[in-house]
Amino acid sequence: MNNFRANTRVQVFEEYTKITDKNREAFNHISSLFHTIIGGTNDVAHSIMLDAINEIKKAGLLKQKVKKMCKAAVERYSVFDKKNMEDMRNSNIDKRQFYMDFLDSVDKRTKNDVFILRQSVKRLLDKNNISNSDLKSYILTAHALLIFSIELFDRFIDTCPPCPPINLGKTYRDARLTSVKQAWEEVENILCPDCKNIDLTKDKDCKLAMEILETKLVSEQGINESGMEALNLNPDAQLEADRKVLQYDKKRFKRIELTEAQKKYLRENYHTTRKADLAKTIGIGLTKLREVAREIGLLNVV
Numbered sequence: 156m157n158n159f160r161a162n163t164r165v166q167v168f169e170e171y172t173k174i175t176d177k178n179r180e181a182f183n184h185i186s187s188l189f190h191t192i193i194g195g196t197n198d199v200a201h202s203i204m205l206d207a208i209n210e211i212k213k214a215g216l217l218k219q220k221v222k223k224m225c226k227a228a229v230e231r232y233s234v235f236d237k238k239n240m241e242d243m244r245n246s247n248i249d250k251r252q253f254y255m256d257f258l259d260s261v262d263k264r265t266k267n268d269v270f271i272l273r274q275s276v277k278r279l280l281d282k283n284n285i286s287n288s289d290l291k292s293y294i295l296t297a298h299a300l301l302i303f304s305i306e307l308f309d310r311f312i313d314t315c316p317p318c319p320p321i322n323l324g325k326t327y328r329d330a331r332l333t334s335v336k337q338a339w340e341e342v343e344n345i346l347c348p349d350c351k352n353i354d355l356t357k358d359k360d361c362k363l364a365m366e367i368l369e370t371k372l373v374s375e376q377g378i379n380e381s382g383m384e385a386l387n388l389n390p391d392a393q394l395e396a397d398r399k400v401l402q403y404d405k406k407r408f409k410r411i412e413l414t415e416a417q418k419k420y421l422r423e424n425y426h427t428t429r430k431a432d433l434a435k436t437i438g439i440g441l442t443k444l445r446e447v448a449r450e451i452g453l454l455n456v457v
């Protein structure tokens with residue numbers, strides 16, 4: 156078995172989770188962070204695993220036990236993926252498309268970093284005269300990211316404040332990809348028997364590549380970039396996000412200021428939609444709606 160274990164330091168921003176003593180609000184906040192950080196990381200690990208399976212298939216090695224364990228790994232991941240997507244839908248709103256766009260953005264944003272990690276793995280294999288190093292670099296990189304995703308999950312759960320009566324570890328246990336990793340290790344054992352003594356954690360290029368990828372996955376800037384890209388593709392989700400921010404500000408008696416997306420929505424719908432519906436969508440009262448309409452010149456339109 157490849158003895159690689161990701162040793163990079165997993166950071167979960169404590170300021171994210173220390174926002175309130177109210178358990179419900181804290182859980183909602185933790186849930187959002189979970190689906191962006193853990194969901195995004197799992198998706199990246201899943202993507203490289205699928206790439207590896209495609210390479211195995213092209214090499215004519217997707218057969219017998221290898222095929223069985225590749226199928227098992229994919230099916231086990233789908234258990235998490237299905238429940239993760241179910242979390243994006245409730246009786247009031249369906250955020251699945253928005254979330255899929257977010258995950259696509261994470262994959263796109265980290266694609267080059269995953270490539271650099273895999274190339275670092277390949278160079279290490281070449282240094283050790285491992286045959287078929289390109290294919291094996293896919294397999295080992297997928298294994299590395301599955302391990303990292305599990306470590307990140309554990310650190311996230313350990314860092315979060317308690318939200319009784321909710322047990323966060325049990326609530327999100329399907330996101331801990333242990334069973335996926337176990338199936339993938341069977342694939343690695345069969346196809347990479349000569350990689351047992353390869354330790355990626357002792358290679359400076361592999362360590363650096365993993366640290367850079369980790370930063371992209373858990374940094375506030377990276378999460379915001381993927382979130383904004385997804386919001387741009389989903390204007391309804393953008394309005395919902397803006398409405399929640401506005402309501403948050405109202406509770407703290409802050410001045411109400413509409414975003415550009417909200418103003419654009421009003422300009423496009425003010426004269427064709429019931430004012431009560433407009434106010435509800437934006438998250439303000441009718442009096443404030445008329446005030447804003449006057450400020451942006453809508454009441455002057457004949």
